[in-house]
Amino acid sequence: MEQALAAASEGLLQSIERKRGGSKLADAEIEQVIADFTAGRTPDYQMAAWLATVACAGMDMRETAALTRAYIGTTPACPIRIPGRRTVDKHSTGGVGDKITLVAAPLAAACGVPVAKMSGRSLGWAGGTIDKLESIPGLRLDLSAREVQQVLSCTGMVITGQTAELAPGDNATYRLRDVTATVDSIPLIAASIVSKKVALAAEGLVLDVKTGAGALMSDPVAAAELAELMVELAAQFGIPARAIISDMSQPLGFAVGNALEIREALEVLQGREVPGVSELGRLVARLMLQVAEPSLSDESADKCIGAAIDSGEAYRTFLTWASAQGASPCFVDNPDCLPRAARRDMVRADRSGWVAAVDPRAIGQAALRAGAGRLVQNSSIDPGAGIILFARIGTRVDSGTPLAEVHHSGSDSRCLEFAAAAFDISPAPVPAPALIQRIFSSNHEDQP
Amino acid sequence: MEQALAAASEGLLQSIERKRGGSKLADAEIEQVIADFTAGRTPDYQMAAWLATVACAGMDMRETAALTRAYIGTTPACPIRIPGRRTVDKHSTGGVGDKITLVAAPLAAACGVPVAKMSGRSLGWAGGTIDKLESIPGLRLDLSAREVQQVLSCTGMVITGQTAELAPGDNATYRLRDVTATVDSIPLIAASIVSKKVALAAEGLVLDVKTGAGALMSDPVAAAELAELMVELAAQFGIPARAIISDMSQPLGFAVGNALEIREALEVLQGREVPGVSELGRLVARLMLQVAEPSLSDESADKCIGAAIDSGEAYRTFLTWASAQGASPCFVDNPDCLPRAARRDMVRADRSGWVAAVDPRAIGQAALRAGAGRLVQNSSIDPGAGIILFARIGTRVDSGTPLAEVHHSGSDSRCLEFAAAAFDISPAPVPAPALIQRIFSSNHEDQP
Numbered sequence: 001m002e003q004a005l006a007a008a009s010e011g012l013l014q015s016i017e018r019k020r021g022g023s024k025l026a027d028a029e030i031e032q033v034i035a036d037f038t039a040g041r042t043p044d045y046q047m048a049a050w051l052a053t054v055a056c057a058g059m060d061m062r063e064t065a066a067l068t069r070a071y072i073g074t075t076p077a078c079p080i081r082i083p084g085r086r087t088v089d090k091h092s093t094g095g096v097g098d099k100i101t102l103v104a105a106p107l108a109a110a111c112g113v114p115v116a117k118m119s120g121r122s123l124g125w126a127g128g129t130i131d132k133l134e135s136i137p138g139l140r141l142d143l144s145a146r147e148v149q150q151v152l153s154c155t156g157m158v159i160t161g162q163t164a165e166l167a168p169g170d171n172a173t174y175r176l177r178d179v180t181a182t183v184d185s186i187p188l189i190a191a192s193i194v195s196k197k198v199a200l201a202a203e204g205l206v207l208d209v210k211t212g213a214g215a216l217m218s219d220p221v222a223a224a225e226l227a228e229l230m231v232e233l234a235a236q237f238g239i240p241a242r243a244i245i246s247d248m249s250q251p252l253g254f255a256v257g258n259a260l261e262i263r264e265a266l267e268v269l270q271g272r273e274v275p276g277v278s279e280l281g282r283l284v285a286r287l288m289l290q291v292a293e294p295s296l297s298d299e300s301a302d303k304c305i306g307a308a309i310d311s312g313e314a315y316r317t318f319l320t321w322a323s324a325q326g327a328s329p330c331f332v333d334n335p336d337c338l339p340r341a342a343r344r345d346m347v348r349a350d351r352s353g354w355v356a357a358v359d360p361r362a363i364g365q366a367a368l369r370a371g372a373g374r375l376v377q378n379s380s381i382d383p384g385a386g387i388i389l390f391a392r393i394g395t396r397v398d399s400g401t402p403l404a405e406v407h408h409s410g411s412d413s414r415c416l417e418f419a420a421a422a423f424d425i426s427p428a429p430v431p432a433p434a435l436i437q438r439i440f441s442s443n444h445e446d447q448p
Numbered sequence: 449m450e451q452a453l454a455a456a457s458e459g460l461l462q463s464i465e466r467k468r469g470g471s472k473l474a475d476a477e478i479e480q481v482i483a484d485f486t487a488g489r490t491p492d493y494q495m496a497a498w499l500a501t502v503a504c505a506g507m508d509m510r511e512t513a514a515l516t517r518a519y520i521g522t523t524p525a526c527p528i529r530i531p532g533r534r535t536v537d538k539h540s541t542g543g544v545g546d547k548i549t550l551v552a553a554p555l556a557a558a559c560g561v562p563v564a565k566m567s568g569r570s571l572g573w574a575g576g577t578i579d580k581l582e583s584i585p586g587l588r589l590d591l592s593a594r595e596v597q598q599v600l601s602c603t604g605m606v607i608t609g610q611t612a613e614l615a616p617g618d619n620a621t622y623r624l625r626d627v628t629a630t631v632d633s634i635p636l637i638a639a640s641i642v643s644k645k646v647a648l649a650a651e652g653l654v655l656d657v658k659t660g661a662g663a664l665m666s667d668p669v670a671a672a673e674l675a676e677l678m679v680e681l682a683a684q685f686g687i688p689a690r691a692i693i694s695d696m697s698q699p700l701g702f703a704v705g706n707a708l709e710i711r712e713a714l715e716v717l718q719g720r721e722v723p724g725v726s727e728l729g730r731l732v733a734r735l736m737l738q739v740a741e742p743s744l745s746d747e748s749a750d751k752c753i754g755a756a757i758d759s760g761e762a763y764r765t766f767l768t769w770a771s772a773q774g775a776s777p778c779f780v781d782n783p784d785c786l787p788r789a790a791r792r793d794m795v796r797a798d799r800s801g802w803v804a805a806v807d808p809r810a811i812g813q814a815a816l817r818a819g820a821g822r823l824v825q826n827s828s829i830d831p832g833a834g835i836i837l838f839a840r841i842g843t844r845v846d847s848g849t850p851l852a853e854v855h856h857s858g859s860d861s862r863c864l865e866f867a868a869a870a871f872d873i874s875p876a877p878v879p880a881p882a883l884i885q886r887i888f889s890s891n892h893e894d895q896p
Binding site: 009012013014016017020043044045046047048049050051052053055056057176179180181182184 | 457460461462464465468491492493494495496497498499500501503504505624627628629630632
């Protein structure tokens with residue numbers, strides 16, 4: 001064991017020096033580093049130095065693909081599919097108010113494209129899809145492999161929590177990246193995301209890469225680089241992929257908070273137009289149809305999606321799916337039975353003008369303190385807590401106009417201060433930011 | 449305590465992100481990172497990520513000076529001096545056969561310039577001065593502060609082992625750098641070396657930066673960068689400094705191994721001309737005189753040094769100093785009583801030609817396996833073990849000519865293989881490499 005440890009360390013230290021010196025790392029070298037760490041043969045401090053060096057010096061496409069393969073390791077792929085159809089997945093880099101999965105997945109499924117998605121939890125100001133879904137009474141997100149397959153076959157969609165076995169190398173590494181400031185490295189992010197899609201044997205992938213103040217990649221150039229890298233990386237593993245660069249300079253839609261976001265997603269599926277959510281949800285669904293069937297035109301896809309909303313089919317798909325995953329009849333019969341927070345307080349404009357900023361991080365912090373998220377791991381969530389926004393960038397307001405309603409338990413009044421501080425009101429008109437900035441697909445890029 | 453830990457982590461993580469993003473770190477930020485780690489408020493894996501990021505992204509002069517100050521922290525300076533005279537120090541980045549301290553220190557002391565030096569041990573193929581001196585029977589290297597001052601006052605020179613209290617930040621960090629492949633970063637090396645000189649309140653400093661295959665900085669451009677940085681850094685802390693870039697493409701002199709090197713240094717002090725050792729020893733001594741007295745001309749300095757050898761004063765200074773530090777009368781009366789290894793075996797040329805390479809790392813490995821160094825920490829050393837070289841780069845040899853004599857215990861015959869493998873013999877003549885490549889002093893550089 002000690003000899004194996006020494007050999008692992010020596011290889012890792014050489015790899016750090018080579019990477020810092022500007023060399024490209026060999027595929028076998030990357031594989032060995034990840035295998036050694038996953039098997040516990042490398043101490044955390046040495047792996048931290050390797051990750052920090054890679055985050056600093058970067059990796060090219062070939063190295064990133066090797067890292068992706070290394071993350072998966074020798075775990076057999078776990079395909080979830082319906083014979084004769086391409087099962088697609090959708091991934092967002094995360095943002096405040098991002099409930100797009102809950103809109104796009106039922107839309108795609110209602111149009112006949114099976115959607116299998118493994119979602120994550122979150123710590124901090126941006127909520128995870130799993131936390132949102134847990135506000136639905138009875139809904140189970142810890143499905144067995146057999147249940148995943150059953151739900152997909154019956155309803156055309158399935159959403160479940162992540163399991164550590166899927167990409168063990170990524171799982172081991174992610175924990176350390178989180179505490180060493182090596183999360184925002186483009187090749188490390190790309191390999192982490194794509195490795196899980198490859199392990200799940202996704203047959204199509206749509207990536208929603210956020211940019212702007214509330215995004216992991218706030219810089220649009222970095223966001224575009226990440227999007228392009230992930231599309232090419234997925235293609236190398238045989239997964240047709242498309243990516244969107246979308247705006248996260250303000251929260252997506254009006255609702256922020258678990259049950260509030262479920263309610264908003266259901267309203268969009270019933271035909272309500274919600275700024276950001278409706279447009280992005282339909283675009284993601286269109287791209288999901290197109291990665292499953294590349295010859296499908298934009299017009300045909302949009303027609304199918306429009307019909308799925310107008311006919312109520314998408315809304316029914318959501319409820320059927322929720323029911324298949326254990327949602328209580330109370331919710332399925334009457335989604336309005338979702339939990340509500342004990343108190344509601346309004347934040348109003350303190351002057352007249354145009355809304356110049358709705359800082360997503362401040363709104364996220366406000367929702368967090370209202371009870372919608374976790375300040376520390378394992379703390380409990382108030383599923384009804386959150387924020388309903390009434391104004392977006394560019395909205396004309398008068399002094400006293402409602403800006404946001406904070407749904408909270410009353411235990412931490414700073415949620416109101418954070419919500420108020422998120423808004424900036426300008427004396428001159430402010431243009432609304434463009435929601436969709438770019439769309440990438442393998443080897444070419446479309447402007448929206 | 450947990451809050452202090454969390455605050456330390458947050459600051460450190462921001463610092464990693466800032467450095468990776470191309471920002472300069474503020475003085476207070478660097479101070480906090482080092483203070484937090486030294487006080488145990490930062491886990492090893494986070495500090496490893498910080499060090500790896502700094503090693504990768506670099507630091508400018510101002511940041512390196514802040515790191516140097518941070519390494520010293522709040523420890524009061526520990527001045528060792530003789531009133532009215534400047535006490536100088538000498539530092540080498542280390543190499544195989546490097547016994548220059550043992551030549552230059554008695555030369556400078558014999559010329560009236562007090563020399564106070566704190567030396568390190570070594571692990572691996574390049575021996576440390578402390579290990580070499582320990583082969584002298586009775587010599588003590590664990591002097592108290594009072595003894596250090598006494599020995600210096602009485603003999604004009606003192607050499608002692610390093611204490612952890614001197615630059616606690618450097619001490620804590622060095623341990624981690626050693627196991628995270630972050631040793632060969634120019635700003636990290638410079639801050640580590642200069643912090644200890646500042647903590648000791650050195651009043652003059654000569655740096656011998658090695659370059660070539662056997663050096664930490666094998667690349668001459670990197671070696672020059674390190675030399676220039678350390679000279680400027682020392683000047684910022686009020687220490688006049690000069691630096692030499694010297695060749696380490698082959699071992700220095702003929703002797704490699706602890707007692708063998710002591711014996712060679714004594715021979716040089718008695719006037720024997722040993723290639724590399726005589727020239728570099730006299731040059732380092734000259735620069736030591738000149739940092740103590742900047743107006744001293746090269747000619748005057750060299751005259752004094754020549755006289756110190758010819759009169760036997762430098763040799764006597766070494767023996768008086770050794771005696772003051774506890775060397776047994778047996779050694780002082782007859783230095784030839786130094787320990788000898790049990791066996792001697794000759795390595796001979798297997799063909800005729802010119803010596804094209806004497807790989808210092810291979811010779812270091814041979815000496816290590818002969819018993820002269822430690823393969824693992826705390827293992828014991830055979831003080832008599834090592835290698836005596838008979839050929840240097842450019843030497844004409846015939847098949848069967850002795851190349852090196854290996855002094856060993858007979859327990860590990862690979863020492864002979866390593867010694868033989870160090871030599872490369874070319875059919876065509878090979879020029880000898882230049883020993884002294886460049887000399888730097890504050891704000892200007894002289895060509896030798």
